[in-house]
Amino acid sequence: MDIISSKAIISGGASGLGLKTAEKIINSGGMAVLMDLNSEQGNANAKKLGNRALFVKTDVTSENEVQTAIGEANNFMEGITLAVSCAGIVGAARALGREKPMPVEFFSQTIKVNLIGSFLISKEAANIMQNNTPNTDGERGVIINTASIAAFEGQIGQAAYSASKGGIVGMTLPLAREFARIGVRVNTIAPGIFMTPMVAGMTEELQDSLGKQVPFPPRLGRPEEYADLVESIYRNAMINGETIRLDGAIRMQPK
Secondary structure: OOHHHOEEEEEOOOOHHHHHHHHHHHHHOOEEEEEEOOHHHHHHHHHHHOOOEEEEEOOOOOHHHHHHHHHHHHHHHOOOOEEEEOOOOOOOOOOEOOOOEOOHHHHHHHHHHHHHHHHHHHHHHHHHHOOOOOOOOOOOEEEEEEOOHHHOOOOOOOHHHHHHHHHHHHHHHHHHHHHHHHOEEEEEEEEOOEOOHHHHOOOHHHHHHHHOOOOOOOOOEOHHHHHHHHHHHHHOOOOOOOEEEEOOOOOOOOO
16 A cells, blocks of 8 residues: 555544644645644644645544544545554553552543444444555555553553553454455554653653663664554555554553
């Protein structure tokens, strides 16, 4: 698949990893629809990206909103060939807090946003992609979800977050196998410690401390490096059903 002619939907596209991915696609000649809850940021960044970009306010936990947003994206771009799910919440809390155990609503909300949101984007995007004209390999589209290294080495306080990201890893291969018949690939990126909006709000000292935990390169990951991997996956038809760690060889400690 050639990114020059890509038509992408990106959840969490108003900032961070999602925005850098949108910039990569637009700068390469493709089109992008940013899906996010932050209307102010989303509209402003879509305007900066130009007339090949559009923002659609979307709550990824709502099936109706996801269906509506993907319908708008399909009309705007006259098709969808790439779906990237970057929308997510951290969901950091101990199961046994200092005052009381974690409320189940906290756990379930993390699952809804991170896991169910990614599933909704995946299945609705695939529903559109199956109508695309296939390329010479019979390929019609690519779906890329975002997990985390916390799916493999969750720290204390990450039970909800790790469960949500582990679920994304777990559904990657079954979806790839199912969507093979329509020529749609499914992959997952599991980033390590990246310079996201949340990390950018930390002190420089804390950012440096986090970066030094990475074996090599000893720094925080850059959102453009995530976007580069999205492009590589999109281009390479043999990358399918895979979860790729993008983490500089870090392995997280218990806390």
